[in-house]
Amino acid sequence: MKTIKILSLSVLATALFYGCGSTADILSTPIENIDSSPLKVSELTENEKHTWGHLDLVKDTIPGMSVEKAYKEIIKNKKGETVIVAVIDTGIDIDHEDLNDVIWTNKEEIPNNGKDDDKNGYVDDIHGWNFLGDGYNEQLEYVRILASGDTSNTEYSKAQAEYDKEYQKYNGYKTNYEQILQQITSADDAITKYLGKSDYTKAEVNAIKTEDEALTQAIQVAKYMYSNDMDSLSEAKKEIKNGLESINDRLNYNLNKAFKGRINDDNPDDMSTKFYGNGNIKPVKKTESHGTHVAGIIAAERNNGKGANGVANNVKIMSLRAVPNGDEYDKDIALAIRYAVDNGAKVINGSFGKYYSPHSEWVRDAITYAGKNDVLFINAAGNEGADIDITNVYPNDAIGVGPEVSNTFITVGALEPKYGSGMIAGFSNYGKVNVDVFAPGAKIYSTTPENEYDTKGGTSMAAPAVAGVAALIRSYFPKLSAAQVKQIILDSGLAINTKVIVGGDTNDIKPFADLVKSAKMVNAYNALIMAAKTAN
Numbered sequence: 001m002k003t004i005k006i007l008s009l010s011v012l013a014t015a016l017f018y019g020c021g022s023t024a025d026i027l028s029t030p031i032e033n034i035d036s037s038p039l040k041v042s043e044l045t046e047n048e049k050h051t052w053g054h055l056d057l058v059k060d061t062i063p064g065m066s067v068e069k070a071y072k073e074i075i076k077n078k079k080g081e082t083v084i085v086a087v088i089d090t091g092i093d094i095d096h097e098d099l100n101d102v103i104w105t106n107k108e109e110i111p112n113n114g115k116d117d118d119k120n121g122y123v124d125d126i127h128g129w130n131f132l133g134d135g136y137n138e139q140l141e142y143v144r145i146l147a148s149g150d151t152s153n154t155e156y157s158k159a160q161a162e163y164d165k166e167y168q169k170y171n172g173y174k175t176n177y178e179q180i181l182q183q184i185t186s187a188d189d190a191i192t193k194y195l196g197k198s199d200y201t202k203a204e205v206n207a208i209k210t211e212d213e214a215l216t217q218a219i220q221v222a223k224y225m226y227s228n229d230m231d232s233l234s235e236a237k238k239e240i241k242n243g244l245e246s247i248n249d250r251l252n253y254n255l256n257k258a259f260k261g262r263i264n265d266d267n268p269d270d271m272s273t274k275f276y277g278n279g280n281i282k283p284v285k286k287t288e289s290h291g292t293h294v295a296g297i298i299a300a301e302r303n304n305g306k307g308a309n310g311v312a313n314n315v316k317i318m319s320l321r322a323v324p325n326g327d328e329y330d331k332d333i334a335l336a337i338r339y340a341v342d343n344g345a346k347v348i349n350g351s352f353g354k355y356y357s358p359h360s361e362w363v364r365d366a367i368t369y370a371g372k373n374d375v376l377f378i379n380a381a382g383n384e385g386a387d388i389d390i391t392n393v394y395p396n397d398a399i400g401v402g403p404e405v406s407n408t409f410i411t412v413g414a415l416e417p418k419y420g421s422g423m424i425a426g427f428s429n430y431g432k433v434n435v436d437v438f439a440p441g442a443k444i445y446s447t448t449p450e451n452e453y454d455t456k457g458g459t460s461m462a463a464p465a466v467a468g469v470a471a472l473i474r475s476y477f478p479k480l481s482a483a484q485v486k487q488i489i490l491d492s493g494l495a496i497n498t499k500v501i502v503g504g505d506t507n508d509i510k511p512f513a514d515l516v517k518s519a520k521m522v523n524a525y526n527a528l529i530m531a532a533k534t535a536n
């Protein structure tokens with residue numbers, strides 16, 4: 001089936017932008033295998049790998065959000081208003097070369113004078129606020145339930161069962177990763193010795209002819225890693241070491257019932273105390289990179305010759321450090337949302353989540369507060385490949401599939417960079433009621449601390465992509481309400497008609513429309529066209 005005829009979209013979009021009352025067709029989506037726009041069969045180029053979330057499905061055969069098309073044909077050199085986007089996350093490297101010019105500054109506060117100049121309760125909150133203090137590692141919420149020893153808690157037995165399962169699983173991972181690392185290291189050493197250099201190529205490995213059993217095994221290990229998208233054994237060692245570090249963090253901190261991560265002198269179960277933490281919103285160490293990566297997806301400085309382009313071009317990022325290496329506290333999240341609203345944010349990005357929430361009502365109340373104050377909250381759906389209409393995940397703007405407390409809350413699932421049956425990321429949560437849209441989230445290239453860049457995947461990366469689109473709409477059409485912007489994002493996406501693999505299980509195939517409320521993936525180009533029509 002051909003797409004709906006596009007009648008000189010670039011001209012019509014420009015006319016709409018100027019408010020002439022013209023109309024333009026919203027793009028439809030190619031149906032797999034029978035559309036005039038062929039599916040992409042070649043490997044992504046390096047540039048496509050780094051930018052795929054901004055590309056266009058019709059032009060590039062990659063399920064991006066048509067961001068570059070929007071800039072070329074709609075935004076061009078137009079001026080929009082600055083939009084403050086609050087990023088509730090880990091710390092953000094505000095000195096990063098691609099972020100340093102897009103960081104929000106509280107002009108009512110005099111830096112480092114030890115006074116609360118703007119009388120908002122937070123002393124020296126220059127670029128946001130750090131609710132964690134010097135803390136970083138934390139337990140998971142169900143581990144806190146067990147550590148409390150309160151067996152009367154209705155979720156205690158469920159938490160115990162989950163703990164036993166997870167602890168055994170991660171101990172198994174640890175053993176496996178250590179064995180794999182040993183094999184890769186031995187293989188790398190053997191090939192390095194044979195070739196007389198450590199920076200050998202794949203071709204050089206393939207050319208080795210030997211009857212030596214140990215070297216033959218080393219070559220087999222190398223070829224196996226090459227077949228799994230590793231360019232070298234050095235890269236494989238780095239990946240395994242990073243994985244092992246995450247596994248050890250899980251065992252030593254997240255699943256450690258004796259670990260005490262809260263070191264900011266605050267009681268997370270007492271909402272009467274609200275002003276704790278400090279104004280230092282930077283990461284406590286280089287590996288605390290999540291918030292920096294998220295901020296770059298939203299607003300990395302565009303076209304400055306540096307490593308990445310953000311989705312939005314008129315953004316100031318407000319950093320709210322409230323997400324540790326473990327599960328966040330409900331109190332910190334609730335207060336961070338309220339801080340963002342009270343200090344001028346028009347969009348909030350929440351790339352975090354958990355499956356136990358002892359004070360979920362505090363967070364829902366804050367979400368309600370954001371909605372009543374015309375602020376959009378963009379929420380990551382979660383990364384367990386679960387149906388969150390059945391499995392409770394937090395934060396959410398509803399209890400289960402009950403009535404929503406806000407009409408400005410958007411939950412986002414993650415797409416892979418390949419249109420077709422495998423386009424839903426295997427890790428992505430889904431839900432016909434509780435997930436609103438899907439957006440690029442797997443293999444996303446963005447900023448990381450100390451002027452570096454990296455590729456990460458998760459619904460954590462899909463949410464800021466949508467936050468960037470929301471910021472674009474609020475910048476160029478500032479009279480639209482948050483509720484209108486949400487509806488535009490949902491209505492203007494590309495409708496997916498194909499069936500897709502669910503949760504990475506190739507035996508579980510469902511229509512895309514059964515997994516998400518809007519039955520669509522976000523499209524910035526269409527969203528701006530619809531925003532212009534709505535604004536007029």
